Amino acid sequence: MQIALNARILQAPRTGIGHYLTELIHALSQESDVELSLFHGWGWSPMLPAAALPGYSRITPVLRQIPGAYQARRWLEQRRFDKGRPQTVDLYHEPSLWPLAFKGPTIVTLHDLTHVHYPATQPAARLKEIERRLEQGVKQASLILTDSQFIADEAQAYFGLGPERFIVAPLGAAPRFHPRTxxxxxxxxxxxxxxxxxxxxxxxxxxxxxxxxxxxxxxxxxxxxxxxxxxxxxxxxxxxxxxxxxxxxxxxxxxxxxxxxxxxxxxxxxxxxxxxxxxxxxxxxxxxxxxxxxxxxxxxxxxxxxxxxxxxxxxxxxxxxxxxxxxxxxxxxxxxxxxxxxxxxxxxxxxxxxRLFSWNRCATLTARAYRQALGG
Incomplete structure (x- = not known):
């Protein structure tokens, strides 16, 4: 299976979703039938991008004041996503918020519904884009991955979807987290x-x-x-x-x-x-x-x-x-x-x-979702 994975978020300072994606990519390398093509926002590569420094922002406060800034960036990203993507891609995995357009099976990871419970955590223009695109993206996804059963249950109720559309793939702790003397x-x-x-x-x-x-x-x-x-x-x-x-x-x-x-x-x-x-x-x-x-x-x-x-x-x-x-x-x-x-x-x-959690288990469940979405 050749999987197109949107890794653009890895160019920002690594917080929760960035760490999720980094560890998932490493763990998926152990799945023999999974081949990843990573979209970096500007192009495609099999390599992880370097993280940006703290304070980095893809949309600066000045640009946020420009009407249509998010839509323009989205349009540009879609063109880059389409232009360099390998023709042999079988499935597209969007690990953060909402997917780009793709004519084929799509899997979305929905980490939480923070924008619903705490809308002020997002700039107004970005929140509007999330609300406009996320529901459409979730409903078009073949399967939706969540980090916890809590979010799967919450999303089922919020979007009006059946439990068969969701696969819970709990996260893991990276090897650097271990007892130390x-x-x-x-x-x-x-x-x-x-x-x-x-x-x-x-x-x-x-x-x-x-x-x-x-x-x-x-x-x-x-x-x-x-x-x-x-x-x-x-x-x-x-x-x-x-x-x-x-x-x-x-x-x-x-x-x-x-x-x-x-x-x-x-x-x-x-x-x-x-x-x-x-x-x-x-x-x-x-x-x-x-x-x-x-x-x-x-x-x-x-x-x-x-x-x-x-x-x-x-x-x-x-x-x-x-x-x-x-x-x-x-x-x-x-x-x-x-x-x-x-x-x-x-x-x-x-x-x-x-010990109940591991990135290998997360990757195994994610690869299983890929196979299921592809009819395997």
Missing amino acids: DDELRSVLLSHGVEPRGYFLCVGTLEPRKNLLQALRAHALLPESMRQQFPLLIVGMAGWKTEQLNEELRKRMLEGTVCLLGYLSDEHVAQLIAGARALIFPSLYEGFGLPVLEAMASGTPVVVTRRSAMPEVAGAAGNYIEPHDLNGLRDAMSRLVDDQTHWQACREAGLQQA
């Missing part, structure tokens, strides 16, 4: 002034959906000595509507109990996750919650909300909280410091839960 971690952690298991960690784009403001406020409720001994480190790029978050961040950073690290390299993030006392992930909505799985695979306990797909990922290993329960989040953090037996049990449960 203190000696392996010390160099990177010392550069941030922390010790192994001596800090809490948040990972994610700074935007309201990630609920990081609650993490900041719950951490501030811990005893001062605990806050000093176990500061809160935050890794991620700035997102939208961060004004209130920034105000709280400045306050806590001045106290010296919170540190904003920004966008870091993949290996750097993996070491920080492996060295944390716990990953604090109070997100309001996730199609999967990849950092939760990555933390568990690294032997790091996780504190998560019992929302959307996160119980599917964390299973019995999660320390569950309600999204706006500050005292509950504070207590979960405190227990992971004070109760070493509980911390060790969470670590072991997380490692066991993480």
Whole structure:
């Protein structure tokens, strides 16, 4: 099977969907009957593109003000997609949002319905394009891949489609996410002034959906000595509507109990996750919650909300909280410091839960979807 895979998103800084696509491409190379042709937005290549630097944007704020900017870019991408595509392509896989036009079987990966629940996460012009094209793309797709059963169920109800149109292909944790010794971690952690298991960690784009403001406020409720001994480190790029978050961040950073690290390299993030006392992930909505799985695979306990797909990922290993329960989040953090037996049990449960997921399994299910869409 020759598969046309839209890899344009890999030219942006790698966040959730970018990591999904990178790992999926690597894992699909183990499927003997799958041959990939990657569309990079400007042309075709069998090679993965290099990721852009943080702050990179395909549509700049200036261009967003130009009427029809998204439509013009879309038109240009469609021409490039058609012009250089190998004639022997059997199927087109669109891994992000909405597919380009293709006269043949199409598979779409639908990661979540964030644009429905949190429309302000998108610029107005882009949201209009998503709403106009996504439903059409989903309905024309032969099959729809989702990262979780939660999203499959949600999409079936939202688009009015039957369950036979969906295949759930859960994500995996990359090999760099594994337990590490203190000696392996010390160099990177010392550069941030922390010790192994001596800090809490948040990972994610700074935007309201990630609920990081609650993490900041719950951490501030811990005893001062605990806050000093176990500061809160935050890794991620700035997102939208961060004004209130920034105000709280400045306050806590001045106290010296919170540190904003920004966008870091993949290996750097993996070491920080492996060295944390716990990953604090109070997100309001996730199609999967990849950092939760990555933390568990690294032997790091996780504190998560019992929302959307996160119980599917964390299973019995999660320390569950309600999204706006500050005292509950504070207590979960405190227990992971004070109760070493509980911390060790969470670590072991997380490692066991993480073994249920792998990128090879994701690729196997994806290749199976290709074969099914082609009538195999």
